[in-house]
Amino acid sequence: MIDPKQIAENLINGQAPKVKELVEQALKDGLTPGQILKEGLIEGMNVVGTRFKANEFYIPEVLVAARAMHAGMDILKPLLAKSGDKPTVKFMIGTVKGDLHDIGKNLVGMMMEGAGFEVIDVGIDVSPEKFVEAVKEKKPHVVGMSALLTTTMPSIKTSIEALKSAGVRDKTKILIGGAPITENFAQEVGADGYAPDAASAVDKARELLQQR
Amino acid sequence: MLIIGEKINSTRQRINRALISKDSHYIQQVAVDQVANGAQVLDVNCGINIKNEPELMSWLVRIVQEKVKVSLVIDSPNPDALEAGLKVHQGSAIVNSITAEKNRYEKILPLVKKYQAKVIALTIDEKGMPRTARERFDLAKKLVKVTAEHGIPAKDVYIDSLVHPVSTEPQQVTEFLEALRLIKTLPDVQTICGLSNVSFGLPNRSLLNATFVAMVLCSGLDAAIIDPTDKSIRSAIKAAEALLNRDQYCASYIAAHRESKL
Numbered sequence: 001m002i003d004p005k006q007i008a009e010n011l012i013n014g015q016a017p018k019v020k021e022l023v024e025q026a027l028k029d030g031l032t033p034g035q036i037l038k039e040g041l042i043e044g045m046n047v048v049g050t051r052f053k054a055n056e057f058y059i060p061e062v063l064v065a066a067r068a069m070h071a072g073m074d075i076l077k078p079l080l081a082k083s084g085d086k087p088t089v090k091f092m093i094g095t096v097k098g099d100l101h102d103i104g105k106n107l108v109g110m111m112m113e114g115a116g117f118e119v120i121d122v123g124i125d126v127s128p129e130k131f132v133e134a135v136k137e138k139k140p141h142v143v144g145m146s147a148l149l150t151t152t153m154p155s156i157k158t159s160i161e162a163l164k165s166a167g168v169r170d171k172t173k174i175l176i177g178g179a180p181i182t183e184n185f186a187q188e189v190g191a192d193g194y195a196p197d198a199a200s201a202v203d204k205a206r207e208l209l210q211q212r
Numbered sequence: 213m214l215i216i217g218e219k220i221n222s223t224r225q226r227i228n229r230a231l232i233s234k235d236s237h238y239i240q241q242v243a244v245d246q247v248a249n250g251a252q253v254l255d256v257n258c259g260i261n262i263k264n265e266p267e268l269m270s271w272l273v274r275i276v277q278e279k280v281k282v283s284l285v286i287d288s289p290n291p292d293a294l295e296a297g298l299k300v301h302q303g304s305a306i307v308n309s310i311t312a313e314k315n316r317y318e319k320i321l322p323l324v325k326k327y328q329a330k331v332i333a334l335t336i337d338e339k340g341m342p343r344t345a346r347e348r349f350d351l352a353k354k355l356v357k358v359t360a361e362h363g364i365p366a367k368d369v370y371i372d373s374l375v376h377p378v379s380t381e382p383q384q385v386t387e388f389l390e391a392l393r394l395i396k397t398l399p400d401v402q403t404i405c406g407l408s409n410v411s412f413g414l415p416n417r418s419l420l421n422a423t424f425v426a427m428v429l430c431s432g433l434d435a436a437i438i439d440p441t442d443k444s445i446r447s448a449i450k451a452a453e454a455l456l457n458r459d460q461y462c463a464s465y466i467a468a469h470r471e472s473k474l
C-alpha cells in the first residue's frame with residue numbers, strides 16, 4: 001500500500017517519473033484523488049516552500065519539484081474533475097504593466113497550484129485594462145499582482161483603480177508582492193494583502209478567503 | 213575589457229540607507245574601494261527612491277566624482293533623473309539605458325546627444341524580451357539604426373542583450389553567448405552586460421560569475437558591470453584576457469600576479 005508521504009518525499013526530491021508512478025500505484029491501491037493531492041502533492045510543495053523561504057532550497061530545486069508536482073497533477077486532474085473534488089478556489093496572477101519579471105510570479109503560481117488552487121496565469125506586462133477584462137471573464141476569488149521594479153509599482157495602483165472603476169474591485173481579493181513591495185505600500189494602494197514570498201502568499205490567500 | 217563597478221546601487225540595502233541619509237562619506241568609500249580594485253567606470257543608481265530620484269542623482273554624481281576621477285554610468289529608467297545626472301557629470305558619461313521601445317528612446321536619445329554621452333541599449337522592445345540569439349541580434353541592429361538616426365555613432369553604443377539567471381532559464385546562457393558573437397559582427401558597436409544576474413538563485417555565485425566572465429570574454433564582450441572587489445571575478449578576467457590575446461605579452465596578468473592580486 002502506497003503511503004502519500006512517499007509521494008511527498010519524491011516530489012520534494014524532484015523525482016517526476018517516480019511521483020507519476022507512485023500516484024498511479026496509489027490510485028490502484030484505492031486512495032482517492034483528493035487524498036493523494038492533499039497528503040502527497042500539496043504536502044510536498046508545502047515543504048518545498050518552507051525550505052525555499054528558509055534559504056535551504058535553491059531556485060532550480062523548486063522548479064524541479066514543481067515539475068514533479070505537475071507529473072502527478074496530470075494524472076489527478078481528470079479524475080478530480082470527475083469526482084467533483086476539483087479546485088474550488090480560482091487564483092489569478094500576473095506581472096503588472098511595464099514589468100517583464102516572471103520568475104517570482106511563476107513560483108507564486110506553482111505554490112498556489114501546489115496548495116490546490118486553480119491558477120489562471122495572465123502573464124507579464126499586464127495592463128490595467130487586461131486585468132479588468134480577465135477578472136470579468138474568469139471571476140477569480142483572488143487576484144495576484146507582482147511587480148519587481150520600483151518604476152512599475154505604480155502600475156499596481158492603476159490596476160486596482162481600473163478594477164474599481166469597472167465595478168469589479170469588491171468581487172475579488174487583491175494580493176500583491178514582489179521584491180520592492182511592502183505591507184505599507186499594499187495598504188496605501190488599497191490591496192487586501194501583501195506577501196513577501198511564495199509560501200507566505202499561499203497563507204495570505206487562505207487568510208483573505210476566510211474573510212469572505 | 214571595460215570594468216564597471218556595480219556597487220553604488222540603491223537595491224543594495226546599505227547604499228539605499230546612505231542615499232536616504234545623504235551619507236556621502238560611505239558612498240565615496242564604496243567608490244574609492246571599487247576604483248582601487250580596478251573599476252574604470254562606476255555605475256550609479258538611486259532608483260528605489262522614486263519620489264526625488266532626479267535630485268538624488270544629481271547629488272550622487274557630484275559626490276562620487278568629487279572623490280574619484282572616473283566616468284560614471286548613470287543608471288535609471290527615468291529621463292529626468294538621467295538628465296539631472298548628465299547635467300553635473302564631468303567628462304563623457306554612459307547612459308543606462310534605452311530599449312528598442314519608441315517612447316523610451318525618443319525621450320532619452322536627445323539627452324545622450326546633447327550631453328555627448330555614450331548609451332547602453334537593452335535588447336527589449338514592445339513585445340518584451342527576446343528568447344533567441346537571432347531575435348537579440350535583430351533588436352541590436354534596430355538599436356544601432358535608431359541611435360544613428362539620433363546622431364550617435366555606433367562606437368558609443370553598448371548593446372546589452374540581457375543575461376538571465378541560469379537557475380531559472382538554463383538554455384538562455386548559450387543563447388546570450390551566441391548573440392554576443394552575432395552582435396560583434398556589426399561594425400564598431402560595443403557589447404556590455406551585468407554579470408551577476410547569471411548566478412542568481414544558486415550557491416557559490418562568485419564561482420559561477422568568474423566562469424561566466426571567461427565565457428563572455430571569449431564571445432566578445434567589451435564591458436561588464438561587476439563587483440570589482442570580488443577577487444575570483446577579477447582574476448578570471450585577467451586570465452581570460454591573457455588567454456585570448458587581449459593582454460599583450462600577458463603583461464597585465466604578470467603584473468597582477470606580482471602584486472598578489474590574482
Ligand code: B1M
Pocket residue numbers: 093098099100101102103104105107108143144145146147148149150151175176177178179180194195196197198199201221223259260289341374375376377406409412
Ligand atoms: C501576488 O502576490 C505575490 C506575492 C509574493 C510575490 C509576488 C506576488 N511576486 C513575487 N513575490 C515574492 O515571491 C517570490 C518567491 O518567493 C519572490 O519573487 P522575486 O521575483 O522577488 O524573486 C524571484 C524568485 C527571484 N528573483 C528574480 O527573478 C529577480 C532577480 C533579478 C536578478 C532580476 C532578473 C532575474 C532579471 N531582470 Co531585473 N532583475 C532584478 C533582480 C535582482 C534581485 N536580486 O532581486 C531587478 C529586479 N531588475 C532590475 C532592473 C533595473 C531590470 N531588470 C531587467 C531585466 C531582467 C532580466 C531579463 C535580466 C531578468 C528577468 C528574467 C525573468 N524572466 O523574469 C530590466 C527591466 C525589464 C522589465 N521591463 O521588466 C532592468 C531595467 C534592466 C537592468 N538594468 O537590469 C532591478 C530593479 C531596480 C529597481 N530599483 O527597480 C533589480 C533589483 C536588479 C538590480 N540590482 O538592479 C517574492 O518577491
Ligand SMILES: Nc1nc2c(c(=O)[nH]1)N[C@@H](CNc1ccc(C(=O)N[C@@H](CCC(=O)O)C(=O)O)cc1)CN2
Pocket residue numbers: 218219221223224225287308309332372374375405406407408409412437
Ligand atoms: N545595463 C544593465 N544595467 C544593470 C544591470 C544589467 O544587467 N544591465 N544589472 C544590474 C547590475 N548591477 C548590480 C548591482 C548590485 C547587485 C547586487 O549587489 N546584487 C545582490 C543583492 C543586492 C544586495 O546586496 O542587497 C544580489 O544578490 O543579486 C547586482 C547587480 C543593474 N544595472
